[in-house]
Amino acid sequence: TPLKFLCYSPRFATSHVNYLGKLADSLIDAGHEVVILSQILDSRLKSAGSDRARVIEIPQDEVGRAYERGTTGDTRAAWYSGE
Numbered sequence: 001t002p003l004k005f006l007c008y009s010p011r012f013a014t015s016h017v018n019y020l021g022k023l024a025d026s027l028i029d030a031g032h033e034v035v036i037l038s039q040i041l042d043s044r045l046k047s048a049g050s051d052r053a054r055v056i057e058i059p060q061d062e063v064g065r066a067y068e069r070g071t072t073g074d075t076r077a078a079w080y081s082g083e
Contacts, residue, residue, distance in 0.1 A: 004035075005035070007034060007036045008039075009049060010038070011040045013042075017048065019049075020036070020049055021049020022049070024036055028052050034050070034053040035055075038057050040057060041060065041063070042064070043064075
């Protein structure tokens with residue numbers, strides 16, 4: 001029996017968007033219906049990760065704009081603990 005999935009995928013990092021998009025595509029391949037709820041935190045990320053799932057976009061708000069202002073193209077430092 002096909003199921004309906006809602007996938008919340010905040011658009012803040014390419015790796016997360018790609019992973020959840022591939023998960024959505026796998027569920028679609030298995031015959032399920034998938035809707036991606038995509039909250040835009042970083043407007044530089046244009047894709048929701050899947051071309052096959054239905055996408056509902058939540059526009060960028062002040063929290064998203066603050067997040068985007070605080071990030072740069074080089075996010076390697078986010079994984080550095082200082083040790």
